[in-house]
């Protein structure tokens with residue numbers, strides 16, 4: 602119960618904080634107060650349930666660029682800077698694993714120039730945030746970086762640099778950042794099937810019954826080390842999954858769509874989403890067993906079908 606009221610308090614504090622910020626955040630000297638309230642909020646949020654694995658579909662970079670009348674690559678660049686801020690917030694909250702849809706296989710249909718710019722941006726940003734003198738949250742938090750997807754589609758020079766970064770960070774245990782590029786779930790499932798067929802033709806499968814869901818998952822680009830996704834956030838008002846993490850989202854995953862364009866997506870908005878998630882998880886609203894505690898009528902009596910003997914046919 603204490604925790605329940607703690608969460609109520611947190612939500613109220615958050616609403617107040619969010620409202621105040623909007624009006625006063627540019628006033629001189631106010632930054633310190635905001636940072637202080639922010640750390641109190643983070644500490645309070647950490648006392649409740651939090652997702653272990655959060656994924657983002659970072660959508661809306663080009664529309665942002667169009668609104669701001671800047672070139673498309675400017676939109677992607679602001680988007681990448683925003684990602685670093687969001688990752689910092691996630692790792693400060695001790696969220697163990699974050700996945701981002703940095704490049705869908707479908708994105709190869711964009712102009713050659715945009716594709717080239719996106720890969721360069723990916724390489725350059727990652728090199729900067731992981732360089733030894735950068736002191737970013739990613740490095741300070743000992744975050745392992747993994748490039749997840751069909752690596753054979755990545756230009757050779759970029760792949761070489763990305764693999765160097767992966768190699769340098771592979772022993773880190775503070776958290777995981779999965780950069781999905783070039784990725785689609787269907788491609789990942791096909792990849793797993795190819796591995797399984799190859800296992801079979803090598804004579805390594807004696808009984809087909811060994812091919813269960815863990816066996817299929819272990820042969821994904823993601824590999825066996827990943828947790829299922831607890832929370833998937835898509836920005837920009839588009840309500841599609843775009844072939845992202847179809848297997849990794851299970852029956853308990855929450856999908857959150859927000860109208861905010863990715864470059865405008867702030868850690869405050871992420872906090873609000875996490876408060877909602879945490880609150881729902883605390884009340885366990887999706888779980889009929891535990892939600893009975895909060896309802897006066899037990900759920901099973903609400904939906905009970907009539908006994909078979911009383912059903913009459915006309």
Ligand SMILES: CC(C)=CCC/C(C)=C/CC/C(C)=C/COP(=O)(O)OP(=O)(O)O
Pocket residue numbers: 659660661662663664665677680681684701702703704705708719722723726727780837
């Ligand atoms: C370090 C690192 C991982 C950097 C990633 C950079 C980044 C933010 C990539 C996202 C690219 C992308 C295709 C965004 C979708 O918006 P869109 O281009 O589809 O925009 P739209 O929805 O307005 O058309």
